[in-house]
Each structure stands twice: as structure tokens, then as C-alpha cells.
Amino acid sequence: MSELLAVQAEGLTKRYGALTAVDGISMRVAQGEVYGVLGPNGAGKTTFLRMLFGLIRPDAGQLEVFGRTWAEHGTAALDGVAGFIESPRFYPYLSGRRNLQLLAGLDGGSGADRIEEVLEVVDLTGREGDKVAGYSFGMRQRLGVAASLLRDPRLLVLDEPANGLDPAGIRDMRALVKRLAASGLTVLLSSHDMDEVEEICDNVTIMKRGSVAYHGTIADLRRQAPPQAHLLRTNDDTAALALAGRADVSVSAADGQLAVHGQQTAIDAYVADVVGSGLAIRSLTLGEAPLESLFFMLTESAPATTATPAHTDLEEATR
Ligand SMILES: Nc1ncnc2c1ncn2[C@@H]1O[C@H](COP(=O)(O)OP(=O)(O)OP(=O)(O)O)[C@@H](O)[C@H]1O
Numbered sequence: 437m438s439e440l441l442a443v444q445a446e447g448l449t450k451r452y453g454a455l456t457a458v459d460g461i462s463m464r465v466a467q468g469e470v471y472g473v474l475g476p477n478g479a480g481k482t483t484f485l486r487m488l489f490g491l492i493r494p495d496a497g498q499l500e501v502f503g504r505t506w507a508e509h510g511t512a513a514l515d516g517v518a519g520f521i522e523s524p525r526f527y528p529y530l531s532g533r534r535n536l537q538l539l540a541g542l543d544g545g546s547g548a549d550r551i552e553e554v555l556e557v558v559d560l561t562g563r564e565g566d567k568v569a570g571y572s573f574g575m576r577q578r579l580g581v582a583a584s585l586l587r588d589p590r591l592l593v594l595d596e597p598a599n600g601l602d603p604a605g606i607r608d609m610r611a612l613v614k615r616l617a618a619s620g621l622t623v624l625l626s627s628h629d630m631d632e633v634e635e636i637c638d639n640v641t642i643m644k645r646g647s648v649a650y651h652g653t654i655a656d657l658r659r660q661a662p663p664q665a666h667l668l669r670t671n672d673d674t675a676a677l678a679l680a681g682r683a684d685v686s687v688s689a690a691d692g693q694l695a696v697h698g699q700q701t702a703i704d705a706y707v708a709d710v711v712g713s714g715l716a717i718r719s720l721t722l723g724e725a726p727l728e729s730l731f732f733m734l735t736e737s738a739p740a741t742t743a744t745p746a747h748t749d750l751e752e753a754t755r
Pocket residue numbers: 452455456457475476477478479480481482483484628
């Protein structure tokens with residue numbers, strides 16, 4: 437018997453007038469994994485999560501959460517599911533702990549016994565008595581995760597949890613998600629940041645204008661990413677370009693610099709040759725990270741006019 441999926445979406449569609457915000461997407465999130473829904477602004481990530489939480493109804497398609505549907509089970513479809521869309525909201529003039537007490541009460545009270553534990557998990561122990569008004573944005577996001585954990589969920593859904601955080605906040609939020617995942621919790625998160633998804637997710641669906649542009653493992657995505665270029669500027673790029681044939685590298689001129697591809701040892705030999713030929717190097721930097729390049733290729737290409745299988749988009753993007 438196949439294992440019950442945490443989330444199973446088939447052909448899910450949501451339209452707002454003439455705009456198809458989510459266009460027939462399918463997705464399978466296995467229990468225990470960290471699944472990323474990645475896409476640029478407006479790709480349809482939040483709309484998908486809103487459907488999952490039952491905040492809006494799909495126009496077509498099926499969505500099951502642990503095998504349950506809204507149509508059949510109503511709010512019971514969300515048993516074992518917690519999370520937040522966009523940013524969590526709290527009473528600013530009350531403490532973090534008091535906010536959690538109120539939320540536990542609203543949710544039937546059973547979470548009240550877990551308040552100290554969840555504060556500890558999200559690293560807010562010691563600050564729980566302070567008013568939320570004095571919390572940083574990152575602390576509020578973590579309090580949002582704490583509020584979700586009060587329900588002792590099996591699936592945690594987070595909508596761009598690191599959005600708007602400073603670098604330390606991003607680091608803390610990613611560490612928190614990884615800790616929660618390591619404890620066996622299934623996490624479904626949306627993000628527009630490839631680095632974030634690469635760092636914490638096992639599988640990813642990349643969305644572009646409501647459709648799926650890619651879905652698969654991060655490992656597969658990494659394998660298909662284009663090689664990273666070294667970007668070179670010299671005092672005479674035309675002369676440097678002419679030297680490319682002497683080393684096992686491919687060099688192309690773009691945006692006022694040279695993009696050099698090849699094995700590291702071949703690039704080293706080429707750069708040494710450039711210098712040895714009397715040219716001056718003005719800068720040598722690494723180009724866009726490979727996965728980031730792939731993300732842009734997948735999400736910035738022309739919109740598909742018909743539903744396109746995910747792998748085809750990827751093949752086209754990397755061709
Ligand atoms: N209630 C609504 N009414 C009309 N259009 C909407 C509504 N909600 C979302 N949209 C549109 O649907 C598309 C998808 O929006 P959505 O918020 O799901 O994208 P997203 O991937 O979450 O982007 P972001 O990262 O900016 O939140 C956008 O074009 C958006 O303008």
C-alpha cells in the first residue's frame with residue numbers, strides 16, 4: 437500500500453476574473469519531507485497555500501491533505517495542519533506568552549500545556565514576557581511558528597517565512613525550519629529565494645505565472661544547473677578572447693566582460709596565459725550561482741501558451 441501523502445494536489449486551478457493565478461498545478465508532498473514552492477512575485481504560491489488552508493476555493497482540481505478534502509471533511513481537513521500565510525499577527529501590547537495563551541484558548545485550549553516548550557523550540561525563552569510590540573520582525577515570525585506548533589501539527593505550512601528578515605533573522609529562521617524538519621515534522625514552505633530552498637528543502641516545485649515550471653528533487657535540479665561562469669575584465673578583452681583557444685575553456689563576451697567556462701585548472705591556465713601575454717586583469721569574479729541562473733531561466737522565459745509538462749520547461753531553459 438502506498439504511503440499517505442501529506443499534500444496531494446491534482447490539476448489545481450484558481451482564477452481571478454481573466455487572470456489564472458494557479459493554473460492546473462499538481463504536487464505531492466510526502467510525510468516527513470521539507471517541500472519548497474518556489475517562484476517569483478505573483479507566481480501563485482500564496483494562492484496555492486490559501487487553497488490548502490481552505491481560505492479560498494479552487495475553480496478546478498483536487499487537493500487532499502493527509503487524504504482529506506475540504507469538500508468531504510470541512511475544517512477537519514486541516515487536522516494536524518498549522519502555519520501562516522504572509523505574516524503572523526499578534527496583539528502588540530501583550531507579551532509573546534500571553535498571545536500564545538490566547539491562541540491556545542481559541543484553539544480549544546489543548547495547546548496551553550505546550551507554550552513553554554514551543555517558546556523554547558523557536559528560541560524565544562527569556563523574551564516571552566516582553567510585549568510583542570518590542571519584538572524584532574524575526575522574533576514575530578518565530579512567535580508565529582511557535583503559535584503554529586501549539587497545535588502539535590504533522591504538517592507546518594509557512595508562506596515565505598524569511599521574507600523581510602535581516603541576515604541574522606534569515607539564518608535563525610532557516611535553522612529553526614531545519615530543526616523542525618529534523619524532528620520529523622513535514623514542512624511545506626513557499627519562497628522566492630533559491631538559496632533558501634536549496635539549503636532547507638528536499639523537493640521543490642518551481643512556479644511561473646501560475647504553472648509548474650519544474651518539480652523534482654533539489655539534487656536533480658543541481659545536476660541540471662548550468663556551470664558557473666568566471667567573469668573576467670581585462671584592459672583588452674578582445675585580445676583576451678583571442679587567447680581562449682590556447683586553453684581548454686570556452687569564453688564569450690557579454691555585458692562588457694568575458695564569461696569563462698571550463699574546469700578550474702583550465703580556467704587557471706587561461707588566466708595565467710592572459711597575464712603572461714602582457715594583459716592586465718581588472719577583475720575576476722564568480723558569476724551567478726548555477727541554481728540561481730537556472731531559477732531565472734525557468735521563471736523568466738516566455739509564458740507557456742498551453743499547459744507544458746514541467747520537464748519540458750526545464751529542457752528548454754537549459755538548452
Ligand atoms: N484576491 C485576488 N484578486 C485578484 N488577483 C489576485 C488575488 N490574489 C492574488 N491575485 C493575483 O494572482 C497572482 C498570484 O498571486 P500570489 O499572491 O499567489 O503570488 P505569489 O507567488 O504568492 O507572489 P508573492 O511572492 O508576491 O506573494 C498575482 O498576479 C496576483 O496579483
